[in-house]
Amino acid sequence: MDEAGNVGSRASRYQVNVDTAAPPPPKLSSPTHPDSEKWVANPTPLVVWEEPKDLSGVKGYFVKADREGLTVPGPGNGDFVTDTRLSLGPLEDGLWFVHVASQDLAETWAWKRPPVPQN
Numbered sequence: 001m002d003e004a005g006n007v008g009s010r011a012s013r014y015q016v017n018v019d020t021a022a023p024p025p026p027k028l029s030s031p032t033h034p035d036s037e038k039w040v041a042n043p044t045p046l047v048v049w050e051e052p053k054d055l056s057g058v059k060g061y062f063v064k065a066d067r068e069g070l071t072v073p074g075p076g077n078g079d080f081v082t083d084t085r086l087s088l089g090p091l092e093d094g095l096w097f098v099h100v101a102s103q104d105l106a107e108t109w110a111w112k113r114p115p116v117p118q119n
Helices: none
Strands: 046-049 058-066 079-081 085-087 097-104 109-112
Touching (some): 046 097
Antiparallel strands (some): 046 085, 097 109
């Protein structure tokens, strides 16, 4: 409105996009180790996953392989990759865990904890 009280016939618009929800964790699988409860002689596992659905889209993944069942990969704790597959090894004998956390384009992230075997 101007000083004479006239209202313009057009308005400026600015779009605001908000995504505060972390992307869902990806579902992990392995064509080289299809049953996570069985021991396999192959020391070079391949772990794959599908890109989860997310409002802003997935930017990439934090990944880490270690011998700890509860590791949370993220900035400063794991590698950032954009592919949906991870080749490992050769790994030493023993129990290994692969951890994958999705990060979306809004910079929020979620992680997937693999099942921890019960002894």
